[in-house]
Amino acid sequence: MARTLNTRGSAESRPARIVQLRPSATVEVRAAGGVVWRPIHGGERVYAIVHRPAYDDWTLPKGKLMAGESELEGALREVEEETGMSCRVDRPLGTTSYIDRKGRPKVVVYWLMQATGGVFEPGEEIDEVRWLPLGEVVEL
Numbered sequence: 773m774a775r776t777l778n779t780r781g782s783a784e785s786r787p788a789r790i791v792q793l794r795p796s797a798t799v800e801v802r803a804a805g806g807v808v809w810r811p812i813h814g815g816e817r818v819y820a821i822v823h824r825p826a827y828d829d830w831t832l833p834k835g836k837l838m839a840g841e842s843e844l845e846g847a848l849r850e851v852e853e854e855t856g857m858s859c860r861v862d863r864p865l866g867t868t869s870y871i872d873r874k875g876r877p878k879v880v881v882y883w884l885m886q887a888t889g890g891v892f893e894p895g896e897e898i899d900e901v902r903w904l905p906l907g908e909v910v911e912l
Contacts, residue, residue, distance in 0.1 A: 804847035805834025818903040859885035
């Protein structure tokens with residue numbers, strides 16, 4: 773019981789107030805993705821980018837981690853969900869950090885991956901995949 777003073781100045785007992793805190797806006801969003809490539813003629817490579825109709829933008833395949841999922845597991849899952857491609861992981865590439873559209877800090881870990889098979893199926897989240905030379909991907 774908490775003790776408070778009433779408006780007449782005398783002490784009274786009442787149950788303590790329980791305050792439930794909402795998650796802070798500073799909680800970091802963790803995500804993972806892939807820089808996915810496949811070989812074409814002459815040993816050249818092309819890289820996958822995905823179109824998100826909700827934002828009308830082109831980006832690398834990536835997404836938020838599920839509870840208990842490692843960054844690598846999340847990257848492989850997201851790449852397959854968004855591109856339809858199963859992949860072989862070449863190596864980790866690095867991390868990027870930014871503030872997302874909801875104002876939260878977001879950290880995305882990327883791996884270089886080679887597409888080994890699969891077929892893209894357009895969906896609500898991703899409606900198109902393009903395979904471009906690295907120079908064109910960087911320009912986006």
